[in-house]
Amino acid sequence: MAEVAEQEVVKVKETKEPLFSKKNKKLLSDPLTDNNPITIQVLGICSALAITAQLKPSIVMSISVIFVLGIGNVVISLMRNIIPSKIRIIVQLIVVATLVIIVDQVLQAFAYSLSKELSVFIGLIITNCIIMGRFEAFALGNGPWKSFLDGVGNAAGYGVILIIVAFFRELLGAGTLFGIKVLGDPIEKTGLYALGYENNGFMVLAPMALITVGILIWIQRSRNPALIEEH
Amino acid sequence: MALDTNKNSYTIIFAIAMVVAVGSLLAFTASSLKSSIAANKRTEKQQNILFTMGITDPEDPEAFVPADQAEALFQKYIGDEQYIVTNGEAKKSNEAFDIVVKKEGDRVKDDPNYLRKMPLFVGKKDGEEYYIVPLRGNGLWDAIWGYVALDKNFTEIKGAYFDHKGETPGLGANIVEAYFRDDFIGEKIVDKAGNYMGVTVKKGNSDPKNDRKDDNAVDALAGATITGDGVTAMIKNGVKMYQNYFKNLKS
Numbered sequence: 101m102a103e104v105a106e107q108e109v110v111k112v113k114e115t116k117e118p119l120f121s122k123k124n125k126k127l128l129s130d131p132l133t134d135n136n137p138i139t140i141q142v143l144g145i146c147s148a149l150a151i152t153a154q155l156k157p158s159i160v161m162s163i164s165v166i167f168v169l170g171i172g173n174v175v176i177s178l179m180r181n182i183i184p185s186k187i188r189i190i191v192q193l194i195v196v197a198t199l200v201i202i203v204d205q206v207l208q209a210f211a212y213s214l215s216k217e218l219s220v221f222i223g224l225i226i227t228n229c230i231i232m233g234r235f236e237a238f239a240l241g242n243g244p245w246k247s248f249l250d251g252v253g254n255a256a257g258y259g260v261i262l263i264i265v266a267f268f269r270e271l272l273g274a275g276t277l278f279g280i281k282v283l284g285d286p287i288e289k290t291g292l293y294a295l296g297y298e299n300n301g302f303m304v305l306a307p308m309a310l311i312t313v314g315i316l317i318w319i320q321r322s323r324n325p326a327l328i329e330e331h
Numbered sequence: 332m333a334l335d336t337n338k339n340s341y342t343i344i345f346a347i348a349m350v351v352a353v354g355s356l357l358a359f360t361a362s363s364l365k366s367s368i369a370a371n372k373r374t375e376k377q378q379n380i381l382f383t384m385g386i387t388d389p390e391d392p393e394a395f396v397p398a399d400q401a402e403a404l405f406q407k408y409i410g411d412e413q414y415i416v417t418n419g420e421a422k423k424s425n426e427a428f429d430i431v432v433k434k435e436g437d438r439v440k441d442d443p444n445y446l447r448k449m450p451l452f453v454g455k456k457d458g459e460e461y462y463i464v465p466l467r468g469n470g471l472w473d474a475i476w477g478y479v480a481l482d483k484n485f486t487e488i489k490g491a492y493f494d495h496k497g498e499t500p501g502l503g504a505n506i507v508e509a510y511f512r513d514d515f516i517g518e519k520i521v522d523k524a525g526n527y528m529g530v531t532v533k534k535g536n537s538d539p540k541n542d543r544k545d546d547n548a549v550d551a552l553a554g555a556t557i558t559g560d561g562v563t564a565m566i567k568n569g570v571k572m573y574q575n576y577f578k579n580l581k582s
Binding site: 150151152153154157181182183184185186187190191194198201202205206208209210212216219220221223269270273274287301304305 | 334336337341342345346349353356357360361364367368371374375398494496497498499500501502504540553554
């Protein structure tokens with residue numbers, strides 16, 4: 101009996117998946133392109149509307165979501181066998197809210213100026229449907245390592261779209277990138293403005309974020325027709 | 332034996348355990364970080380007040396003084412020139428710094444007869460006096476606040492700093508940006524007859540460079556009408572509360 105058990109242990113060890121197996125790598129890379137949470141699953145649109153008027157907050161938001169979703173997925177995955185199914189959504193909400201509060205408090209104590217820039221986004225993270233979506237769809241059914249990769253991958257996929265949208269909105273709406281005037285001075289009429297260029301004020305308003313996301317979805321699907329759903 | 336996670340008793344025990352664990356974790360985090368957070372807020376307030384009177388980081392005129400120098404510079408420029416203004420009378424007090432404008436506003440809401448205590452800081456720089464008034468108001472989503480420095484005749488703004496809790500980045504959140512707050516410098520708060528007017532954040536002001544300083548108006552932010560209106564109301568009502576004191580001082 102003991103011999104059989106020993107053999108089984110060896111077998112299990114042999115079949116253990118490497119940390120960055122092909123399957124695991126796909127967990128990281130898929131959400132960046134063909135399974136992007138924003139352009140394919142159309143989740144997380146609320147914050148894409150709210151904060152993409154400038155590049156800097158979009159980057160900061162992306163990093164925060166990578167952190168919260170990465171750690172949150174691991175926590176939910178570790179607890180997956182003991183969470184009562186009746187209250188699992190509440191448990192997921194508590195986990196994300198706790199993480200968000202801790203991040204906020206630690207930043208306020210040790211990186212105050214950064215915390216001031218982040219405060220509004222930190223609150224918005226709780227409302228991000230991608231986070232609850234990944235907890236529910238992935239972390240509740242998979243191990244901690246896979247869940248971590250899935251969390252980081254999805255948050256990065258979300259971040260990529262946020263940054264692309266913010267790049268165009270800030271550049272065309274305000275003529276700046278990271279707050280630096282790259283197209284010239286609109287008041288002194290220098291650079292591109294000397295040629296008659298005007299900032300597109302519509303770009304800084306929320307509807308333009310939706311239109312920009314729509315254009316990205318259109319481009320992605322026309323490049324890869326397999327993504328187009330048939331009804 | 333497999334754990335039956337669907338039992339009601341298990342669900343209740345799990346919920347209680349989770350609440351206790353999360354509550355303890357958050358309470359521990361909050362209490363262990365409380366003193367650092369309070370110190371950071373105090374430093375920020377000092378930096379804001381100094382910034383309003385034009386004392387900034389020597390290397391970057393758009394940035395606050397470095398956090399480690401804030402206390403020393405605050406003592407140098409403001410020192411004990413801190414006053415509590417009540418009902419038109421000013422009393423010198425080092426407690427002025429700790430007055431929370433929001434709490435005073437709440438007390439007035441609870442009890443209309445309550446005499447509001449209002450902090451006032453008098454800064455001196457290069458022989459000039461700056462009367463710095465803290466302000467608080469409402470933006471689109473949450474609170475906005477700020478400081479304005481007035482000249483000794485209480486007719487124009489010599490410096491301003493605005494901040495917010497949750498205004499939309501790229502829109503209302505731009506009230507912290509230099510291009511917005513700098514428009515307030517030199518702006519008159521009284522009309523030509525000397526009547527108190529405040530400063531209006533005005534759409535279609537046709538004065539984008541804000542060359543006219545006597546029109547009691549600055550150019551609005553695109554896409555942030557309600558936050559701009561909040562700033563207008565905050566200045567109008569905030570500075571107005573000091574009018575009795577300013578009148579007494581002049582006479």
